[in-house]
Amino acid sequence: MSLTELPVEDNLFPGFRLLDVATSGARIRVRTGGEGPPLLLLHGYPQTHIMWRRIAPALAQRFTLVCPDLRGYGDSGKPATSADHAPxxxxAMAQDMAELMSALGHERFFVGSHDRGARVGHRLALDHAERVLKLATLDIAPTREMYRDTSDAFARAYWHWFFLIQPAPMPENMIGADPEFYWTSRRASDMRLFEPAALAEYLRCFRDPAMIHASCEDYRAAATIDIAHDDADGGRKLDCPMLALWGDRGAVGKCFDVLALWRERAVDVRGxxxxxxxxLAEEIPDLVAAEFAAFFGEVA
Structure with a gap:
């Protein structure tokens, strides 16, 4: 693995370093800063590590934060895919994160995560159980169980789950025809959450056809090989303590019993x-930061 220091050209994460870290499968762009026990923060779709900018100042006072772009997203590498979507x-994404944390000298660490990043965090805590001390998730339930229990209401709210998994290049071409319209129209009611500098970063990354394709592959993998990996685990559950938080106005909590589904997959769940x-990290950052700090700072 190699690590390259990069110049910081914005003020979104004051005092943080910006790095490229080469893992065995991808090049990962990451910001890191703060002081204390290591806390890995994993972003969701279709965002980047920029989503953590509003909670980073508070958490950096108590934790060493590691905020990467997942493979396929932002300024991280976008490996070629395969017929089974394994890349x-x-x-594969969890392996990147395990290697990233090793490269930064963090052998055991906490994981805070949102959306797609929380699916990576779940797999990271399964495949590298000896390294993940605690896992917190924002506004998701486990992938396999969400597909299993999908309702008409959820399918209508999360139509993109079923659009993005269509064979390439259909969704890629449709999104690529006007990526900014796709990005902003899907979250029109949330646009107030994204100040101009952050929105510009999100759109800069999402205009890249390689990110559009890679993010579709992320969803295709979720509906196929990720479920196969879950099934191969049998009844094995996460051993580490888990905090599941969700938005009371979001579809996940309205369509699923979030805690019940996570308790199918983890031994110790609260939320x-x-x-x-x-x-949530952009809408109510102070509250999310407080929940994370209390959970990760709690003495076992």
Whole structure:
């Protein structure tokens, strides 16, 4: 593995370093800063590590934060895919994160995560159980169980789950015809959450056809090889303590019993709804930061 220091050209994460870290499967762009026990923060779709900018200042006072772009997203590498979508399986993405943390000198660490990143965090805590001390997730339930229990209401709210998994290049071409319209129209009611500098970063990354394709592959993997990996685990559950938080105005909590589904996959689960929608770290950053700090700072 190699590590390259990069110049910081914005003020989104004051005092943080910007690095490229080469793992065995991809090049990972990452920001890191703060002081204390290591906390890996994993972003969701169709965002990048920029989503953590509003909670980073508070958490950096107590933790060493590691905020990467997942493979296929942002400024991280976008490996070629395969017929079985294995390069975008959560197992491959989790392996990136394990190697990234090793490269930064963090052998055991906490994981905070949102959306797609939480699916990576779940697999990371399964495949590298000896390294993940605690896992927190924002506004998701486990992948296999969500597909299993999908309702008409969820399919209508999360139509993109079923659009993005269509064979390439159909969704890629449709999104690529106007990526900014796709990005902003899907979250029109949430646009107030994204200040101009952050929105510009999100759109800069999402205009890249390689990111559009890679993010579709992420979803295709979730509906196929990721479920196969879950099935191969049998009844094995996460051993580490887990905190599941979700927005009381979002579809996940309305369509699923979030805690019940996570308790099918983890031994020690706590959690609750928070007053917000899907983008909790950007909508109610102070509350998310407080929940994370309390959970990760709790003495076992």
């Amino acid at each position: 975008y399986a959560k197992r 609750k709804a928070l007053p917000g929608g899907h983008y």
